[in-house]
Amino acid sequence: MSTSRDPVRLFLDPACPDSERGLLADGVNIAPPRGAEDRVWLALVGAIGVGAAGAAAEATAGTVTATTTTTTSTAAKVEAGLTPVKIVGLAAVLAAVVAVATYLAGAWGGGHKPTSVAPAAPAETTAVAPPQPPPLPPAAETPAVDDATPAERARPTPGVRRSVRSATPAAANPLRQEITLIKEARQALRDGHAAHALRVLEECRRLHPDGVLVQERERLTVEALIAGGRAAEASARAAAFLRRYPDSPHAGEVRELGRKAAGDR
């Protein structure tokens, strides 16, 4: 590698005045605050459902495995169809989603510009490093929400889901809105509300036909169709996904879901 034409770095130049060198040192030393890496990772797990092997997700997996087994229909459905590995993976993802949602409702809410519907968000804060995440609640179940009509969905509901949405200035940023919808669908699926999940995913499809999270959306759609007992559609959808995105990071899971759907038929 030839670097011979590179000039000397400003910081190393004896002619560089102290005022400039001081600023350069500040810029050089920029680092994320403690805990930011794990917090963003949890948010990622919630948004795209990446492998639940993250340290933070692992830390919560035990707690939530216990929660899942005591939480009625979701756990029952999961056990009915998926392999044990899947159950653990799913539990960890669910744990992460709860943690992220809780965290968003609390800590990050302060960083966002407040929106008109932000009952759970704290008052606007000054620009400081994000605080440490709150301890993860062992069983942060949202109040049971029946499969909601669109009108009901528009109604502000106390709980995790609303907090996530209200903390997100969706209109200002399409990707943020897409992320919010995907998270809501995942949450609905987790709560056993497959029909609601499908509605949210349809809304997402309508608003973001070529969104960044198309693959996550399709994968969740397959899961929701299975959960809703529509195995034939799920199977067709999984096959279409694999034709379209053979190299997707989700291909393995979708293939697995397709097999399961075919078995259900």
Next chain:
Amino acid sequence: MGKGPFGDAEPADPPHIYGQWMRARVDSDGAPAEPTRPDAWAGGSPMTFEEAYRAHFAFVWRSLRRMGIREEDVADVAQEVFIVVHRKLPEFAGRSKLTTWLYGVCFRVASERRRAAPRPPLAEQEAAAFIGRPADPGATAERNQGLAMLERVLDRIPDEQRAVFCLFELEGMTGEEIAEALQIPLGTAYSRLRLARVAFSAATAELATPGEPRAATRGRTA
């Protein structure tokens, strides 16, 4: 690791803060030295998404901050960056150095972000508070002040020049790496660096030392 991050011309053990920082940064990224990273990829086992995340989260964070993403927004923007990375990592396949590729993703996401929600300029009084104020007792407060000042200075540099400046002066990349990260010819990278240095000096002279205005240019940019 016998070679400094700037190539052979770099002393093995630079006796100044910059060198100390460079070593600390490399340590904190969990890799022994910059040049080994692409080799690790080219060796046949691509990084998983999580490995890439863990190895380069700090890089993405500081890159976004230097692009003008505010502290309170940077976690969100970093999340967006890694969503894109998750999607595109299979396509990347080690064609270039991972950090240069990541930087391109950061640059695009940050530009989009600025388009969607242009950053408001710091209020004048807020800015004035940073100038000529005695240093706070707390080192953190002092550094935050310095950062705010730096942001104001960098905000005066056009985005494309600013990117070259930050990669060269703050990240320690070589000209060739910068050209690759920004997909520009090497000569363009150098000329942007020259322009950015002039703007940086002028803005620093004006903002950071209001009492003693100086000539903006010095011989060293030649």
